[in-house]
Amino acid sequence: MGIDIPKEYEGSVCEIKTTDNTFITTARIAELSSDKVRVSVKNRAVKSLAFGARIKINIINSKLGFRAVEGSVFTYSFGELTVTDVYSIAESERRKSLRVYMNAAARAVFDSEIPGKKSHAEIIVKDMSMNGVRFLSRQHFDMGTSLMFTLDLGRRKYMEIICTVIRRGPGTSAEGMGYIARLDNPAGREDEICSFLLQKQGELYNMSR
Secondary structure, eight states: OOOOOOOOTTTTTEEEETTOOEEEEEEEEEEOSSSEEEESSSGGGGGGGGTTOOOEEEEEEETTEEEEEEEEEEEEEEEEEEOOOEOOOOOHHHHHHEEEEEEEEEEEEEEEESOOOOOEEEEEEEEEEEEEEEEEESSOOOOOOOEEEEEEETTTTTEEEEEEEEEEOOBTTTTTTEEEEEEETTTOOOHHHHHHHHHHHHHHHHHHH
């Protein structure tokens, strides 16, 4: 099996997840070889990972692109985690794996009960991937509701997100009810969305240092 990832990915930000995509922590790639990955971890959340446990490592590099691998925990010591028996994850799986956690306020627009009229609601985006978004809102949304909201990219740049509510999600709190929505952005927007997710993941890592 093995992996074939350029050495230039060393030093890149990465995120560590379980095989069912539960987030564990962010880290940096310290060393890459054909069958081993060594990462530098500031957060000791990985200390409890058992020897042999299978994990995913999503490697994030704004210039070289996004890569993902799966492997087995071998050792953890002095802030470094070594993963062996590593292989690359298929492109379809890599795109599903990139999920970024955030806490971004936005204003959503959706069809009102009056034909031709629009309604507005405040939402809080909790996480987002290439395929979907999870958000909280005090506004009730029926399944199948189509809505649009805008994310602030900084430097006076914004990105419009179009999505459809597909189910109620976890995270209900004083901030509102949780919802899961499928992204419906037109084809060709994938690179723009991926770039945004890479940027936010890098910010997450820098804040945790």
